[in-house]
Amino acid sequence: MAIKKMGLVFIATCFLGLIFEPGRAHGSTKSDLFMSHGSDLPVAQTPPLVGICESFVAVHGYPCKEFKVKTQDGYVLTLHRIPEGRVKGSGKIRQPVLLQHGILMAFWAWSWDELVEHDLPALFDFVHSQTGQKLDYVGHSLGTLMALASLSQGKLVDQLKSAALLSPIAYLSHMTTxxxxxxxxxxxxxxxxxxxxxxxxxxxxxxxxxxxxxxxxxxxxxxxxxxxxxxxxxxxxxxxxxxxxxxxxxxxxxxxxxxxxxxxxxxxxxxxxxxxxxxxxxxxGQSKPPIYNMSSIPNDLPLFLSYGGQDALSDVRDVELLLDNLKFHDGDKLTVQYIKDFAHADFVMGGSAKKIVYDALIAFFNRW
Known part of the structure; x- marks a missing residue:
């Protein structure tokens, strides 16, 4: 994955891939199973026979490190860091990028409200503490909803440089599945x-x-x-x-x-x-749940939205509703990509995704 700017990548595996996590042996990571009952410190996790770093990253020649991040509500999340490419860099500072996947996820008494309230802030705080820099964010599916909801409440904005949302999930009433x-x-x-x-x-x-x-x-x-x-x-x-x-x-x-x-x-x-x-x-404190107002997302925050014409979950009509909420966004800060033939999984597993989506995404990041 030869990337000029995205030389420092954090992958949040606490929120699993498209529909299924790539690897049951890697464990359920949004869980307090790793917490000791009498201490605030995480206890050692029984290591999987083959971990994500070893089985999916190192085999392709990339260095990879694993971290545990504790949320304010007591869960422990797993974060994987790819600090550089196959060829070691020049030692100059690299831009951190957080990759956030979607459903299905693990463990039990929570909804995506808690992911917005606790998990994303914990991940952002950790990456910022490691790098001292604002983040570029890439979300797919539920990972986009988490970001949109957070940003609509003014959260994470001070730590975020730009955000790329693939198959954006916000409104769902028109999904065709x-x-x-x-x-x-x-x-x-x-x-x-x-x-x-x-x-x-x-x-x-x-x-x-x-x-x-x-x-x-x-x-x-x-x-x-x-x-x-x-x-x-x-x-x-x-x-x-x-x-x-x-x-x-x-x-x-x-x-x-x-x-x-x-x-x-x-x-x-x-x-x-x-x-x-x-x-x-x-x-x-009210009879109806509060609404996440998408039009409250800061207008000057650089956003990249990419969606597909065949996507049964992120339907074109629902994405258009989201874009209508963003109609007052600064024109030069909103990039929208429509791919007629793409469905939901093409954005993360499609053979042409690098050329069509990722290259455009990286060019977007390089603007800011």
């Missing part, structure tokens, strides 16, 4: 049942039964679940898919999926709705 729409309605309608199942484990018995029921719906191809969720990806090759499918899907918090389902149903971007005014009053 049938399985996603049906699942969203199911999570809303069965909220009390699912709250009794805090962990949404895609390979567990309860979720397998749920998915089997979804597969009975017309128009859902459970023999091609990736396309059923993401849209028809144009540019994945066989070796990429084979590598992807070597690893099992990881768990997430059921509450997180319920929160996303609320976003689909309500057509707004708001904090988690506890389902009754009394509980909402307890958490928010």
């Amino acid at each position: 049938s399985i996603g729409q049906i699942a969203a309605r199911s999570f809303i309608g069965e909220i009390t049942i699912w709250f009794g199942l805090a962990e949404f484990n895609p390979i567990g018995e309860a979720v397998a039964t749920f998915l089997k029921a979804l597969c009975a719906y017309p128009g859902i191809d459970c023999y091609d679940l990736m396309s059923s969720f993401t849209g028809k990806n144009c540019c994945l090759n066989v070796s990429t898919i084979d590598l992807f499918l070597q690893y099992e899907p990881q768990s997430t918090s059921t509450k997180n999926l319920v929160h996303l389902a609320q976003t689909v149903r309500d057509g707004i971007i708001a904090k988690f709705d506890y389902g009754n005014s009394e509980t909402n009053m307890k958490y928010y």
